[in-house]
Amino acid sequence: MNLDFSFFTSAVIKSFIFKGLIFSFQLTAVAMIGGMILGTFLALMRLSNKYYLSLPSSFYVNTLRSIPLVMVILWFYLLIPLILKRPIGAELSAFITFTFFQAAYYSEIMRAGILSVSKRQMAAGQALGLTYRQCMSYVVLPQAFRNMLPLFMTQTIILFQDTSLVYAIGAYDLLKGFEIAGRNFNRPVEMYLIAAFLYFVICFSLSKFTKLIHQKIKIIH
């Protein structure tokens, strides 16, 4: 069989691919920001010495981390309408699912980040009369975040790749855009190849950028 890419014009990109690309980026961005905020709180809860804070957090994180993402996507798609008592679209369900799912992964990174900051930083903050909240938000968390920046970015690249799994509930993401275009022009083989190439270019450049940041942080230390 011969490959023929001639049908792949800017009109095709505009009408099929662009919509999916925007959704994939939006999903990544929302899940990243929401997941980081939620993940930071989960990490703080987990490091707390009050068991009623640390236990639920570690239960949540460990549970989500040991279930395949596809199952989590399906679970949320099943449960959210039951809880809200009204149907929601696949796209909205994806936003909620990825935020809660990523929070579990980001929280583990954040926890390692907080532990990587010397205990004396906290002690120094307390000696200056800062409250726990001030210590965390002005002293510990900024350092923890910077130490873990490369890991956060690596996790975000994985998140971007994982957004393609919304295939399971049929949301219109980048992969879906390629698939529909491939079906319309009866050229699925070429479309999957272009999809793979595009994902590769995006993820590869992001991971190179991450390496750059990693080296920059290393020098400062």
Added chain:
Amino acid sequence: MSTFFDWQIFFKDTGAGQTYLQWLLNAWAWTLLVSICAWIIALILGVSVGIIRTLQNQFIVFLGNAWAEVFRNIPLIIQIFIWYHVIPSLFITLRHVPSFILVVVALGLFTSARISEQVKAGIESLPKGQRQAAMALGFSNFQTYRYILLPLAFRIILPPLTSESMNIIKNSSVAFAVSVSELTMFALQAGEETSRNIEIFLATTCLYFVSTLFVNQLSQFLERRVKIPGTFGGDK
């Protein structure tokens, strides 16, 4: 829905001469089979590529790096689609290969890139003196890796290797996309047939739990067995 939970569903006949429970266990077996086969491919290729990436020959290192970058930077589901849709249409002889084998290859190669990264990091984390000492003793390159570097590196990378082995079980769920009858595919189909999604999903999720927990325990046992006192991770 008469009651919230109706576990009787698992003893109902699917219409194909088996109960849903039998189907569930069958699907579990497929999940484990896909995972184990992919894991063997991933381990062999991942270790080889990881070693290659630490050699002195620039060209071979480049090939190893390219391997890792390609299989790491394309989402698994697209790699599975490529193996399932693209490869058989480009190479006619592969047209009758069952989708199970294609998924195993896809998952194996995908994971091999990640394992190669860990093997490389493990070898590079060793003190330079280890390699130099081996060279000073007149070890060949092969002997240096076989007797000095790899035994140390493997003990270091056992924990990340464990989480990669757990990931392979989780990632095997993506095989539903090409209709391999594993756990996720079972959840989707049985859920639709019975409209008892919650019971079906709970059972499926439990089996994933059990599988990953087992891998975790197994590798903790292995870690205790192989640790050398005086080295990384060993006592004193």
